[in-house]
Amino acid sequence: MKKTALTRYQRLEAAGLWRANPDAQRVDVIVSVGEATLTITDMRERVQAHWSIAAVARANPGQYPAIYNPDGDPGETLELAEDEADMIAAIETLRGAVARQRPKPGRLRLVGMLASVAAVAALVLFWLPGAARQHALEVVPMVKRAEIGRALLGHLQRVTGPVCEGPGGAAALAQLARRLPSRAGGAAEFLVVRGGIEGALRLPGGAVLINTDLVEDHNEPDVLAGHIIAAYLRAEAHDPLSKLLEEGGLSATLRLLATGLLPDDVLRAHAERLMRDAPEAVAPDAMLAGFAQWQVRARPYAYAEDITGETTVTLIEADPFAGTAPPPPLLSDADWLRLQEICGG
Structure with a gap:
């Protein structure tokens, strides 16, 4: 015993x-x-x-x-x-x-x-499923998380299509990634796709997947930045890898710990759920703290979410940069125009 x-x-x-x-x-x-x-x-x-x-x-x-x-x-x-x-x-x-x-x-x-x-x-x-999942989150290195994120992206691309790679737009996107780094550290990676997801989605490993509508349908990058901030905050509140393992169950967690791999059917099912379910709402207070942290105006994002401003009035009235000196630019006008062409217009 x-x-x-x-x-x-x-x-x-x-x-x-x-x-x-x-x-x-x-x-x-x-x-x-x-x-x-x-x-x-x-x-x-x-x-x-x-x-x-x-x-x-x-x-x-x-x-x-x-x-x-x-x-x-x-x-x-x-x-x-x-x-x-x-x-x-x-x-x-x-x-x-x-x-x-x-x-x-x-x-x-x-x-x-x-x-x-x-x-x-x-x-x-x-007890065991939660304990095993927590252990996996503690020991799985960032390199392995990135591999899982890429494998998950492969399943998402069956609906989203390939990542857009227009040359001028890709350079502008890299510039935006430097302007909006993750609080977890390391270089941010932003990827634009033609559809299949709502807003922006952070994958295991840190890459952020962005719907091209956020790039093509707005006149300034602040709306896109707001969705990126929301994706960051969701990932901080609930680790994307943890969500994947919760859905995969104990067997998927034990397989990851034993082999460093996740079953293909678990990744496929999780990708389908991500494309089916709406993103979790982020509390206004958390969003406002995020806008202040990353130095982004809140009002463009708020009005893009609700053109009347009725449901986003907190973000509008408490915009940390309303009535003050504007924050550092997210992108130059030329870079923003190039980014809007990343998927070919």
């Missing part, structure tokens, strides 16, 4: 309520899994108790808050709320592992095995 079930939970912690005896007050504590024990520590990091995992009993199976006590001492209790599901599942898994090692009559042994399997299944179902 020490080499398998126990070692998986060495860093797991949870908040709980501990009582030394029936007459004592309950105390807020932190519970952690140690070497064959549950360690109970108060908020001042003072150890209050060590419980042997092999001798932990649950007073109310299937009910919440989950109440545990040392076997044979029901007066000392530990309560874990229902939202501490990870710790509850871990304790039940470890108790099940201990139970399997004890000689029991056939029926009791079967009940113990079924409880252990249920606890492990709950752990896999509720």
Whole structure:
């Protein structure tokens, strides 16, 4: 049990309520899994108790808050709320592992095995997918994220068409990318396509895909810049790779960790969803902070979103550059005209 079930939970912690005896007050504590024990520590990091995992009993199976006590001492209790599901599942898994090692009559042994399997299944179902996804987001390097972004772009291009590469426009687009760098660092990459997406979309790895309507249908680059800022903010709020892995499920995450690759069908399904669903709305306060950060006027974007200004009045009235010196130019007039020709007019 020490080499398998126990070692998986060495860093797991949870908040709980501990009582030394029936007459004592309950105390807020932190519970952690140690070497064959549950360690109970108060908020001042003072150890209050060590419980042997092999001798932990649950007073109310299937009910919440989950109440545990040392076997044979029901007066000392530990309560874990229902939202501490990870710790509850871990304790039940470890108790099940201990139970399997004890000689029991056939029926009791079967009940113990079924409880252990249920606890492990709950752990896999509720804890492992999120933990594996978070681990992947932490360890997958930017180079691999960029590869995933390019593979995803390949599926998007079945609808968007190829990336526009008009020579003068490409140079202007590169200039705009230097003017609007990502806060995550590294060089920004902007790609213009003829359709298939709404506004601008940031891909895993950092490239921003732009609908050519933002370039061709407006007289100034501020509207395009506003959509790029919105794409940045959406990606900061919800990592594009995380969204992809959420949709792909645990098997896709484990395959990425094991091989560095994602299944083609997962990429295709995600591309279809990106083209089908409207972009998430960005709160006006976040947009205004973005306009100030990247030094872009908010009003052109606001009126492009709603020509009446009724639904975007906050952006209009709180434009950080209204009534002040204008921000640095996004592009020269000549570069903007060249960019408008990037897809051939």
